[in-house]
Amino acid sequence: MTASPLPMAASAQGSYVYDETGKDYLDASSGVLNVNLGHGNPQVLAAIRDQLAKVTFTHRTQFANRPLARLTEELLAVAPAGTGHVEYANSGSEANECALRIALAYHHRTGSPGRTVVLSEQPSYHGMTAGALALTGQPPKLDPSFAPLLPSALAADGSRVRPVPGALRAGTEQWRHALDTVGRARVAAVIVEPVGGSSSGAAPMAEDTLRWLRAEADHHGFLLIADEVMSGFGRTGRWWACDHAGVAPDLLTSGKGLTGGYTSLAVTLVQERVAAAFERPLGSVVLGHTMSGNPLAAAASLAVLRQLRGQDLPARAAVLGAELLERLSKLGAPYPLVTGVRGRGLMLGLGLSGDPARPLELSRTLIAAARRHGLILCPGGIDATTESVMVAPPLTTSDHELTELLRRLECALGELPAPVR
Numbered sequence: 458m459t460a461s462p463l464p465m466a467a468s469a470q471g472s473y474v475y476d477e478t479g480k481d482y483l484d485a486s487s488g489v490l491n492v493n494l495g496h497g498n499p500q501v502l503a504a505i506r507d508q509l510a511k512v513t514f515t516h517r518t519q520f521a522n523r524p525l526a527r528l529t530e531e532l533l534a535v536a537p538a539g540t541g542h543v544e545y546a547n548s549g550s551e552a553n554e555c556a557l558r559i560a561l562a563y564h565h566r567t568g569s570p571g572r573t574v575v576l577s578e579q580p581s582y583h584g585m586t587a588g589a590l591a592l593t594g595q596p597p598k599l600d601p602s603f604a605p606l607l608p609s610a611l612a613a614d615g616s617r618v619r620p621v622p623g624a625l626r627a628g629t630e631q632w633r634h635a636l637d638t639v640g641r642a643r644v645a646a647v648i649v650e651p652v653g654g655s656s657s658g659a660a661p662m663a664e665d666t667l668r669w670l671r672a673e674a675d676h677h678g679f680l681l682i683a684d685e686v687m688s689g690f691g692r693t694g695r696w697w698a699c700d701h702a703g704v705a706p707d708l709l710t711s712g713k714g715l716t717g718g719y720t721s722l723a724v725t726l727v728q729e730r731v732a733a734a735f736e737r738p739l740g741s742v743v744l745g746h747t748m749s750g751n752p753l754a755a756a757a758s759l760a761v762l763r764q765l766r767g768q769d770l771p772a773r774a775a776v777l778g779a780e781l782l783e784r785l786s787k788l789g790a791p792y793p794l795v796t797g798v799r800g801r802g803l804m805l806g807l808g809l810s811g812d813p814a815r816p817l818e819l820s821r822t823l824i825a826a827a828r829r830h831g832l833i834l835c836p837g838g839i840d841a842t843t844e845s846v847m848v849a850p851p852l853t854t855s856d857h858e859l860t861e862l863l864r865r866l867e868c869a870l871g872e873l874p875a876p877v878r
C-alpha cells in the first residue's frame with residue numbers, strides 16, 4: 458500500500474505508459490531501469506509469441522533448450538574479457554546470491570576456507586534475499602527483525618566501507634582501511650556497484666578506486682564482484698559500467714537491461730579461471746531455481762540482446778546521455794534545492810538538498826509532482842547526502858521525447874518548496 462493512490466496502468470507503448478483514464482506518463486526511469494527498449498517492442502513480443510507456441514518450460518536437469526544455448530553464446534560475445542561461464546537466475550538478488558556462493562565455494566576448493574568475509578559499501582543495494590541483503594548498505598531496508606538472517610561474517614564483521622562525510626562514494630583510502638582492518642587473508646570478495654543504483658542515485662565509483670581494487674584482488678587473492686544489475690547491458694554508454702575503468706571483474710551480475718522488463722531473468726558472468734576450480738558443472742554446485750533459464754525467458758532476453766547489439770544501443774546511450782546530462786544541469790541550475798547531476802550514459806541522478814531532519818521527503822515530493830505532470834521518476838539515495846531522483850529513460854528514447862521529458866520535469870521542479878534559509 459502507498460500513502461497516496463497510484464494510477465492504474467492500462468497500456469504502454471514505447472516510452473509512454475497510459476492509465477485507465479487515458480492519461481499518458483513519460484517513463485523517464487525505464488520502469489526501474491529495466492525497460493531499456495521501451496514498452497511493447499514488436500520484435501520482443503513476436504519472440505515471446507513464437508516461443509509460447511513451442512515450449513515455455515523445461516528443467517535444466519532434464520533438457521537443454523535452444524533459446525538458452527543461443528543466449529549464452531551471444532552473452533559471452535559481449536561479456537568482459539575472460540568470461541567463460543554464465544549462470545542463470547530469475548532476479549538480481551538471486552544473481553548476487555549466486556556470486557556470493559561461487560566466491561565462498563571457490564576459496565574453499567582452492568585451499569583458502571578461511572576467506573569468509575565479503576566487503577561491501579554504504580551506500581549500496583544488492584538485493585532482498587538474505588545473503589544479498591546482508592551486503593546491502595541501505596539502512597532503511599535493514600529492519601532489526603531481520604538480524605537472525607544476516608550473519609555479520611558476510612558483511613565485514615558487521616561493518617561496511619563508508620565514504621568520508623559529505624562524499625557520495627568511498628574512495629581508495631576508505632577501501633584500503635577496510636582491507637587493513639579485516640585482513641586481506643580473510644577476504645573472500647569485494648562487491649561494488651561501478652555506478653551506484655537507487656541507494657546512491659547513480660553516483661559512479663571513481664575509476665582509479667575500481668582499478669586499485671582490481672589490483673589488490675589480483676595481488677592478495679580475493680575476488681572482485683561487480684553488481685551491474687542496473688548498470689549493465691549498455692545503460693551507462695558502455696556494455697558494462699566496469700568498461701569505463703577498463704576493469705574485468707571475476708564475477709559480474711546483471712539482469713534488468715537484458716530482460717527489457719518483458720520476463721524475469723538474471724545472469725552471473727564468471728571468469729574462466731574461477732569456473733575452472735569446480736570439478737562439476739558450476740550450476741549443480743552453487744545454485745538452482747525451478748524457472749532459471751527457462752525457454753520463454755531466454756527467447757525474450759535473446760530478442761532484447763540482439764536489438765541492443767544490432768542497433769548499438771550502448772553507443773546511443775553514451776550520446777543521448779551526454780546531451781541529457783548537459784540539459785539537466787542547465788535545467789536544475791536555477792533551483793536552489795537541486796545540487797547537480799551525476800551518473801553516466803542514461804543512468805543519471807538529479808541530486809537534491811532536502812531537510813536532514815526529514816530525509817528523502819523532498820525526493821518523494823518531486824516524484825509526486827512529476828507524476829501529476831505525466832512523468833515517471835525513480836527515487837534515489839538513503840540520506841540527506843545522497844538524496845536524489847534517478848533520470849534514466851529507455852535507450853530507444855527519441856530526441857522529441859527527451860525534450861518532452863525535460864519540459865515535464867521543469868513543471869515538476871516548479872512545484873518544489875522554497876529552500877529553508
